[in-house]
Amino acid sequence: MIFLDAAATTPVRREVLDAMWPYLTGEFGNPSSHHSLGESAARALADARASAAAVLGCRPGEVTFTSGGTEADNLAVKGVALARQAADPKLNRVVISAVEHPAVEESARYLERFHGFTVDVVPVDSTAQVTPEALAEVLRPETALVSVMYANNEVGTIQPIARLAAVARERGIAFHTDAVQAAGWLPLDTKSLGVDAMSISGHKLGAPKGCGLLYVRSRVRLEPVIHGGGQERGRRSGTENVAGAVGLATALALAQARQRDQQARVAALRDTFISTVLSTVPGAILTGHPADRLPSVASFCFPGTSGESVLLELERQGVVCSSGSACAAGSDAPSPVLTALGIPAEVAQTAVRFSFDTSVTNEDLESAARAVTTAVASVRTLGTG
Structure with missing residues (x-):
C-alpha cells in the first residue's frame, strides 16, 4: 500500500x-x-x-x-x-x-x-x-x-x-x-x-x-x-x-529538526508528481496555489469522473488517498473550500487529494502517478462520472 x-x-x-x-x-x-x-x-x-x-x-x-x-x-x-x-x-x-x-x-x-x-x-x-x-x-x-x-x-x-x-x-x-x-x-x-x-x-x-x-x-x-x-x-x-x-x-x-531538509526534498517530489499528473491525465486541474502550497499536498479535480470512484479505483491499485477533508468523509456535497475558489460544484465533486508524510519516496509517487492515469481513464471509460 x-x-x-x-x-x-x-x-x-x-x-x-x-x-x-x-x-x-x-x-x-x-x-x-x-x-x-x-x-x-x-x-x-x-x-x-x-x-x-x-x-x-x-x-x-x-x-x-x-x-x-x-x-x-x-x-x-x-x-x-x-x-x-x-x-x-x-x-x-x-x-x-x-x-x-x-x-x-x-x-x-x-x-x-x-x-x-x-x-x-x-x-x-x-x-x-x-x-x-x-x-x-x-x-x-x-x-x-x-x-x-x-x-x-x-x-x-x-x-x-x-x-x-x-x-x-x-x-x-x-x-x-x-x-x-x-x-x-x-x-x-x-x-x-x-x-x-x-x-x-x-x-x-x-x-x-x-x-x-x-x-x-x-x-x-x-x-x-x-x-x-x-x-x-x-x-x-x-x-x-x-x-x-x-x-x-x-x-x-x-519535526522542527528535520523541517528544512525534508521540506525541500518532499516539495521537489510533489512538484514532479504534479507535473506528471497534469501531463498524463487529460483535463486534470490542479487546485490551490501553484507555488505557495504545502510541500506535502497535491490536489486535483478530474472533470468527467466521480472523485469517489477514482478513489476506489486507486485503492484497488494500492494507492490510498482522499477526496478532501477527512472531517467531511461520507458527504457527497461539493467541498465548500473548492466552491469558494470559484470551482463549479460538478467539478468540485471530482476532487482527489494526495498528501504525503516525510517517508514518501520518488518510487511511491511514480507508482501513484501511473495509478492516477489508469484510474481516471478507467472511471471515464465506465462512465461513472
Whole structure:
C-alpha cells in the first residue's frame, strides 16, 4: 500500500512512542496529585510544555494542552471572542476566511447563534489565498477576532499569515491561526508570525490522535469552554493527558529538526508528481496555489469522473488517498473550500487529494502517478462520472 493521506493522519513515530511509554505504564500519576507519582507526572508535563514552547518561540505558560486541533480551535475562537466581548460589549464580530476548517467555522457560527456575534467571511482568490487588502475590507471597529488558517487542509495553499496578522494588529484585533496542517512543514515561531493564538494537532506530525495544543499570547484574555478543576492555568479543565503532551512535544521537536531538509526534498517530489499528473491525465486541474502550497499536498479535480470512484479505483491499485477533508468523509456535497475558489460544484465533486508524510519516496509517487492515469481513464471509460 502507498499511503498518500497524511493530511488526514500520520503513523506514530517510534521516538514518540518511546517518549510516551513511561507515562502509559509505571509513571501513571495524576499531575495534580501531591505525592511522588503525581510530582513525576507534573515534571513531565512541565518539560513537555517547555519543549513545545521552544518550538513555538513563546513562554511555557502560553501553551495550553488540549485533546487535539478541534478543541484548540474551539477554545481559541470561542474563548478569545467571548473574553473580548466581556471586556467590551461592542466587540461582537468575528472574521473567518471562506476556506476555514469546520472546527473554526462552526465555532464562529456558535457565537453567532448563542452570543449575538456577527460572522464576517473574508473571500479568497482562485488559489485559496486571503490577501491583506481583502482582510482589511471586512474589518470593523466591532471586530473581536480574526481567524485564518496557516495552510489549507484540502488544497494545501499557504496563507501570508504574518502580513494578515499585521493588518489585524494595526487595528487592535486579536488574530488566531489554525496551524494544524502547517505544523511540521512551516515555521511556527509565534513572534515572527505575529499571531495571538495558534492551534496544533499531534496526529498530523507523528504523535497519537487525541493530543494537541493552543498557544495564546500571555496578555490575551481567554474564556475557558471546559470548566472543572482549573487545570492548565484555568484555561482548560480536566486531568491532563501527560503521555499525549509528551508525545506531542517530542513530535514537534523532531519535526522542527528535520523541517528544512525534508521540506525541500518532499516539495521537489510533489512538484514532479504534479507535473506528471497534469501531463498524463487529460483535463486534470490542479487546485490551490501553484507555488505557495504545502510541500506535502497535491490536489486535483478530474472533470468527467466521480472523485469517489477514482478513489476506489486507486485503492484497488494500492494507492490510498482522499477526496478532501477527512472531517467531511461520507458527504457527497461539493467541498465548500473548492466552491469558494470559484470551482463549479460538478467539478468540485471530482476532487482527489494526495498528501504525503516525510517517508514518501520518488518510487511511491511514480507508482501513484501511473495509478492516477489508469484510474481516471478507467472511471471515464465506465462512465461513472
